[in-house]
Amino acid sequence: MPKKYKWTHAAITLLTGLMLFSSGCSVLPNEEEVLKPPLVKPQKESYNLYEVKRGTISRQIKGAGLFESSNVVYQQFKGSAGKITAIHAKTGDVVKKGASLLELEHEGMDITVKERVRDLEKAKLALEKAKESRDEPLIKIRFLELDIAQIKLDEARKLLDGTIMTADIGGVIVSMEPLKQGDTAELGKTYVTIADTGSIQLTYTTSAAGNLQEVQVGMKADITYKNQMLYGTVIQSPASAPSTDNKQLSDKYAKTIYFKLADSSVKPELNASAEIMIVLQKKENVLFIPKYGLSTFLGRNFVKVLEGESIKEMDVETGIESLTEIEIVKGLEEGQKIIVQ
Secondary structure: OOHHHHHHHHHHHHHHHHHHHHOHHHHOOOOOOOOOOOOOOOOOOOOOEEEOEEEEEEEEEEEEEEEEEOOEEEEEEOOOOEEEEEEOOOOOOEEOOOOEEEEEOOOOHHHHHHHHHHHHHHHHHHHHHHHHHOOHHHHHHHHHHHHHHHHHHHHHHHHHHOOEEEOOOOEEEEEEOOOOOOOEEOEOOEEEEEEOOOOEEEEEEOOOOOHHHHOOOOOEEEEEEOOEEEEEEEEEOOOOOOOOOOHHHHHHHOOEEEEEEOOOOOOOOOOOEEEEEEEEEEEEEEEEEEHHHOEEEOOEEEEEEEEOOEEEEEEOEEEEEOOOEEEEEEOOOOOOEEEOO
């Protein structure tokens, strides 16, 4: 190859290489510039707030009372036990005093009574004859025999009468043991309960008897009966209940308040219900907060107060409590905002 052509080929090769080198950066992909993250403003935390304010707060007893009879009789068999032969009443019946309720078998008792009546008459005749004889020792004997005959007759009649349960008062039968003929009745067991519908009073009974000890005779009560606002007075409370050997009655007295209606013309139905409210303690123009705004830990009472953007725990002294609020005696000021749950 001529020398002239060798130099021409070398120049072309060099020129081609330079072009490829200079264009290399455009052939390879360019690196993207890393973007800075946008500035995000932190979201402001929201709280449930309550503004401390002044007002009236009261501690109350509230609940549903029941109109009951103040004269209730618990009927039992008094002289005999045995099988039931007749049932003359049922729950809900209105009965008169002396009405027959239940009967027990008394086979032979009526004959025994008649025999005792015969013996008494014989003793009377014997005494008359002794008086005619004027035999003083015999007269004394006949008097003793007459007394014995009378005692035996009384005992026989008591046994016979004991086989028939009669109503001690007039009223409505509010409860009765489920019985059938042939069942055996026991002495001392209540089988029929009668309530005098002419003597109705309002009672309030609760198992939470703590506040009941503060209720005193003479306290006033708001009573709502059939959407009508009535008023009443406490006539008996656990603090004034009479002592009794009847455990069932004693247990009831310990957790029951009895009321008398101010308007005697109102005649409530037996076992009808009514809402009652007694104010135990009341304060006006005091600071209070919701009870759920108060925190307690190891005997310490405190609230969380929002001051600007910060939260501060503040110890407080509490007073009386209502069902939903609590008085703050010390530690807060009116207008402060506390965090509530």
